Amino acid sequence: MPTNNRTQNPIGVFDSGLGGLTVVKEIIRHLPFEQIVYFGDTARVPYGTKSAETIIRYAREIVGALLKYKVKMVVVACNTASSLALDVLKKEFDLPVLGVIEPGARKAAAVTRNKKVGVIATSSTVKSGRYADKITACDKKIAVTSMACPLFVPLVEEGWFAHEVTYRIAREYLKGMKKKKIDTLILGCTHYPLLKGVLHDVMGPRVQLVDSAREVALEVKEMLATSGLLRASSSRGRQRFIVTDEPKQFERLASRFLGEGIKDVRRHIYV
């Protein structure tokens, strides 16, 4: 094996906080031999209520930090950052950058039968209109209904995954979706897969929930394969975790998203 082999370099994954770990989980499942460096911007979380200009600035800083780990590609595992900053990152950085919007939009366009797709996401993601753009780019006949659900993230962080209040709030937010008779609902925020039970109950069994984490992992695999960057190894890849706030809280909550515990989270001060 030649030295300085880029295939051995890690995949960089970032999110505003913990949610992106749902994407890491799928990457590990589909690409167990890859190394991963995860960056969670916990000192500035959440992104979903902030402006495009601010999110672009944060995303740029984070990709800069990930480059120090010699990442071979970057996955923007945050819907808000994908909606607002992906184009800028692709233009400014000379490495493959993948967001979570397109894979989710494509999947939804593929599975809808009645051409009525719903998107739930943060305020900033909904305001960006990126999901609707990408879905109609797949199929102009699809009607997209979007709804910002700002209370879902705090409910997940409070751990109220199946609380009566969560059901009540979900019924309120999803009223319009039900009325429009959507048959496919995109979970447009990496926190929302933890509310799948509630969302499934509220929307009913005929509505398919699209969680883009799996699609993103498959696209990472394809991108690495086509650019000859898949890691050749017989040993499982290592994951490293970097956060901007105190690591302890991140370690404590990570298993909710990752499905397994982590430790040795490092802290990055971004100034």
Place this chain on the structure above:
Amino acid sequence: MPTNNRTQNPIGVFDSGLGGLTVVKEIIRHLPFEQIVYFGDTARVPYGTKSAETIIRYAREIVGALLKYKVKMVVVACNTASSLALDVLKKEFDLPVLGVIEPGARKAAAVTRNKKVGVIATSSTVKSGRYADKITACDKKIAVTSMACPLFVPLVEEGWFAHEVTYRIAREYLKGMKKKKIDTLILGCTHYPLLKGVLHDVMGPRVQLVDSAREVALEVKEMLATSGLLRASSSRGRQRFIVTDEPKQFERLASRFLGEGIKDVRRHIYV
């Protein structure tokens, strides 16, 4: 009037976002001739779930920024920053710095009859234990019950001030307070005064709600008076507003907290 008269300088007020405007409102009411520079750290809001180390770093940066406006004193109009950073700020900066914890704690200690006081606040404020410390410093016999209410801030920001869901969540959070038969409840976060209606209904008419904004304004007045820094003027003071994220959203929501509209909010990039 001598030039360079410090009395003419503004009062600096800061918060993680919008909540501190409830304090500005009271300062304007009690000190209409004072100039105010308000700094809202909207690009990094909220503070209530972040670590002491991070909050101290942010608070230090913000006081540094306020000093450029030649503020004659600083009011930390954020319970989390007051709990975690006040001592550091007092030590490091050579000007009067006032937080919101002590005024609220003193007021609660003065009004309780049965010596049972409740505190509702963010997770970081509750974890700091500062309210309990300050209340028992006033009267060792007072029993303090604290409860973190992380969903209250997003509910206020969603505008659900009297929503059925807000009642349901308040009943859940305040269950323990009712059981302990507190007669005084400190609203330990500058967002909570907007939920006064719900909190009053849930706790009942015999529980007094303590909102420290008024007490803080009165203490600002006293501090300025005793240090000879009250502004001598017959014209009303001017308020300036600085935020770290995009100003438009701040302008749009400010009236909820301030009771009047504002414009010409400036942006500060903190790097």
